[in-house]
Amino acid sequence: MIGVTAAASAGIYLGRGYIAPGLAAPVMLGVLAGSLAGARMLVKIRVPVLRLVFVVVIAALGVEMIYSGATGRL
8 A cells, every 4th residue: 555655646746846767766776676685585584694684784874873963964
């Protein structure tokens, strides 16, 4: 259901000129490729490895957010 409403909203935003197609198209392709690759890897990767990857990614994002906030780079 979320995908249907998001697609409808995206169409409206695109029609009004709020979305730059040249920027959105590569992002959309990257999200599609990443989600397909992630779904295929999910069935093959053991849970402890997946948890470790998740912890590393979340920690890196947290450090980056703290650094950005401390330096005033929002």
